[in-house]
Amino acid sequence: MLEKDRIAYFYDGDVGNVYFGPNHPMKPHRLCMTHHLVLSYDLHKKMEIYRPHKAYPTELAQFHSADYVEFLHRITPDTQHLYENELHNLGEDCPVFDNLFEFCQIYAGGTLDAARRLNHKTCDIAINWAGGLHHAKKCEASGFCYINDLVLGILELLKYHARVLYIDIDVHHGDGVEEAFYFTDRVMTVSFHKYGDFFFPGTGDIKDVGEREGKYYAINIPLKDGIDDSGFTRLFKTVIAKVVETYLPGAIVLQCGADSLARDRLGCFNLSIEGHAECVKFVKKFNIPLLVTGGGGYTKENVARCWAVETGVLLDMELPNEIPDNEYIKYFAPDYTLKVSNVNMDNLNSKSYLSSIKVQVMESLRAIQHAPGVQMQEVPPDFYIPDIDEDELDPDERVDQHTQDKQIHRDDEYYEGDNDNDHEDGAR
Amino acid sequence: MAPLPTPPPPSAPSSAPPFKSNASSSRPNRAPPEGAPTSPAAATRPPPFAMVPAVSEAVLAVFDVSTTLRSQGYLAGQELPSITLPEDRAPEVFERLLGSFLAQSHGPGVLPPRPMPPLLGDGTPVGLLRLYLAMAGLNPAMDVPIMLVYHKYLCPLEASFLRAQKLREEAGSSGGSAKKGKFLAPAARDAEGVEEVLDLKRKRESLVGMLNWVRQVAKKPDRRRSGRNTADNHLSMALMFRRQMFVDDGFSDKPHGCASPEPEATEPESGLTTEDGQYDGWDDQQSAGGSSNWNSRANRSFGLADIPEWTGKPSLLYEDPDMLRFLGEPILTPKNNEVFDDTIGKGRPDKCNCEVPGSTSCVRFHVAEKKTELKREMGSSYYAMKFDEIGEDAALTWTKDEEKKFETIVQQNLPSSKYNFWDKLRAAFRYKGERALVSYYNNVFLPRRRAFQNRVAQHANGVDSDDDSIEPAFLRLRQDGGKSRSRSSASSRNQNQS
16 A cells, blocks of 8 residues: 655644735735635545644744844834834835734744654655745845745755755745855755746846855746746746756755736736646655745635645645535635636747746756765865865866866856846846 | 946045955055946046036035034034145045044944044955045945945956956965955955956946946935835846855854954954944944944845755754654644545535525535534644634624624725725724734625625626725625625625626
């Protein structure tokens, strides 16, 4: 009999009852709806449910600056006017609301506990739909994200694994996570996102591949509006297969932002839930310890549908299309099914465009194949190569081709030919 | 394109070498005007503005600063310069006045005496007046991109001059990597200096645009606008520059950033952190508010995470019972036989035994039935997950009057586009607390609205439940005491479709 994966699922009943403000697209109540839908399908019978501990400020400060954490702890809607000088980017997108800090503690605690359980090997897959807030930076909030639970979780995993792979299928670029690990090869970040047209956050160009020891350990897949299931999943599978084969991560963190679905209030892709879930299914197949989080998603009922389906996927269960009776059944009108149909929109990602992306990404991966990272082989970090006096090298020691090349010609792709920073897709 | 500030003429006999230079020997004669992120094409100095020819910009700046500060109440007891101040005295006067201002303006606590002029790690003094002039008109909060730009454009020039000089002096190897702090020493990039300058010449044009953009952004007072509007080519480029800036392993990930041009900070690798007393001075300035934003932002590392060394095996063992606290509290564990069972919850059945299948009462019945089932299965976990507070159960702690009051407040504050009924709700229901309020809103109020929308509204693409606008008809319906939500009565009641 096939051994089933053990799934640990994290949820706190308080996480849904915070209010970002009128007309703010982020509605944590979607988490409550998701959880309720998951249980309506009896999925709780297949996995272990835990309530996360509320992350302590010191845990949050493993990544974030101490004064930012302290600031988040202290600020309230009534006192925010006192902090005019340094609001750490709180304000409009990242409003100050009641119970803000506790909200952060819960979702960050979930990802931390999930990472620890994976390290502890008491589960194969850990799920925290409340997490995945990938825009938060070390000293400031960004894009509705205050604490970057993903970075914290990855740091936790790094205590037990040499290499961690981060995959992000949110429609927005996973900038906070990429930035945190931009200079290291111990974490490889792969983000599929919309890029161009002033779309938030504006980073995530395919040319951003990481630097120094982290060079080629950041992969960006910039996409245009309207990408559909087949285009996306094909690209995803090709890239991720190659990444896993090349990088051999000890653990994988998968951010499943649901704003890449069609009909999302802020998104602009045209994925159905099948397409989105296909990616989750694919990652699970590698049988590598997996931490799954939520992320964006601004049409509540579609978020609930998506993450319920993906919980099922992680449990190797295909959910019946008809949504069972539950407290939020009204939200799923008029069909009351799990389907999120595609929209009739133009797919601006031509075959040739997707193909060129694939080619460039494969190029980057080839670079790692030939010059593996520090943890995989003892090669001096790239950055210091120019300082080495060639005469001092042991002539008997073979230096691989890539390193030799670096001594002659700077590998920096910073300015590459005459086309640097020009985007063929017209994003200026 | 914004006009460039006139850089001080190189003949200005300021004794202090430029801020960024790491040369302990005298400045090469050919060093370009310092500090200003001018267009890279400015190998020749741009002509000065039409100014009073007799007064240099340096003197003008000093005069201007002194009168402004005096008018704000500083510099009491200090002798102010006149407009006829000789140019060669401008830097020292500036530093004197600045020192006096800093001493008078610092926040609470005793400020450690600041050496004038400030010294870099290698003892190089910094010419504050030159720096001030160079940054004139730029927003100090844009310090990082500005320095980045400076670093990428002008450091290579310097590097090349220095190298030429070093070759003359027959210095040995470049003497090492990034020991000079966050402004990556050109020395470490010597090998690429020439090539990079050549690259730069070719790429200059495409980057002038970006530079201009940086300047434009720098002039805008509010740097905190939502990133959504500024995401473009220039921003990505500027961000890339920024990354390039902090090319230093040793301390780029300390919470309060890396080495500053602190006099005491001679050894950047010695692990400067906030605990280190050396930062006190700068921190005071930070709390004094803003005036040293320039420095504090420069010191701050951008968002790198502090990554532990990998030694080949796990650094942390979870046998400590204390650690078990951090694995999450078990709420619900499946029974063994269920895990391996391939069946899970069935979807909604096609048929039910209700009198009027699909009616509100039918739905309500089945939802309640399912809820009871869950409660029975889960036992205490049901409450641990706060399932007793979702859906209409969230209204259990609300009296009918309270519910009516809720809806009235919403209705009365509707027309404004801000839907600021929340403040009024909070005021009216302060005793309930924010959580209960939000819970009622999410679990009771909104679903009822959604039910109304489902039955009445006809949207081409289905109902947008995340649209916060609340149909007045819905509230009128509630207020009129129309509790009956059967399909027929609702639809006949109003033609208001949104």
